[in-house]
Amino acid sequence: MVQHSRGDTTWSVDADALQVLTNNDWLQSFPQLIEHDLEEMHTAFPRWFLAVGRGDQPAQCHCSVHDYIAPHCGGLRCLSCSGSELSTHQYSALIWTGLLPVQISGADGVERRIRRQQREQTLRLPTTESGSTLYLLVPIRVVYPSSWPNEAPRGYYTREFFTTLGVPPPGTSHTHHMLSGLHMCLFQRWQRMSIAEVMQNRIAPHALAQVVIANGDTPRRWFN
Numbered sequence: 001m002v003q004h005s006r007g008d009t010t011w012s013v014d015a016d017a018l019q020v021l022t023n024n025d026w027l028q029s030f031p032q033l034i035e036h037d038l039e040e041m042h043t044a045f046p047r048w049f050l051a052v053g054r055g056d057q058p059a060q061c062h063c064s065v066h067d068y069i070a071p072h073c074g075g076l077r078c079l080s081c082s083g084s085e086l087s088t089h090q091y092s093a094l095i096w097t098g099l100l101p102v103q104i105s106g107a108d109g110v111e112r113r114i115r116r117q118q119r120e121q122t123l124r125l126p127t128t129e130s131g132s133t134l135y136l137l138v139p140i141r142v143v144y145p146s147s148w149p150n151e152a153p154r155g156y157y158t159r160e161f162f163t164t165l166g167v168p169p170p171g172t173s174h175t176h177h178m179l180s181g182l183h184m185c186l187f188q189r190w191q192r193m194s195i196a197e198v199m200q201n202r203i204a205p206h207a208l209a210q211v212v213i214a215n216g217d218t219p220r221r222w223f224n
């Protein structure tokens with residue numbers, strides 16, 4: 001059973017608990033797909049986890065923490081209080097969420113801005129460094145379509161990514177490869193691949209391109 005973790009909290013993912021999700025018949029028809037994504041994501045993005053929600057938004061528990069609802073301990077339960085008081089049939093979306101390290105070093109203007117925000121303690125997103133290379137940890141969520149894997153998953157940024165880069169969040173934009181609602185335009189035509197492959201081959205270059213554009217440059221290429 002795959003373990004997910006966030007901060008100090010670790011839980012075993014209960015894939016069977018996802019069977020109650022509405023609008024996702026593929027979970028019953030092809031249970032091997034979610035098992036495959038769980039294994040692969042655990043290896044490639046070990047700090048990412050699965051949550052449930054509605055539309056494109058993760059659900060929040062009614063407890064004081066308003067935490068995510070995730071499949072564990074035999075049900076869809078809050079990660080803080082383990083409560084499952086909300087009736088499960090309300091959830092129709094299955095969402096991967098986590099922080100993606102996006103390289104900032106090389107985009108000099110953006111790096112200067114973020115280093116200044118670090119000094120002034122106004123930076124709203126976490127960073128990490130490898131040697132002298134600075135990475136911004138960008139919150140992203142990836143939502144399975146109801147017809148997975150026949151349609152592309154949907155990837156979303158939050159506003160904080162763009163405000164940290166010092167640019168307004170783009171609306172629908174050909175330059176940024178963005179649709180409205182901070183929704184990434186990742187495919188002209190969907191080619192079937194796993195969620196980890198979408199992350200590596202599409203979302204990571206997409207996020208890096210946003211940094212390059214915010215720096216006033218033109219991305220050399222978007223996707224592999």
Ligand SMILES: [Zn+2]
Nearest residue numbers: 061063078081
């Ligand atoms: Zn709760």
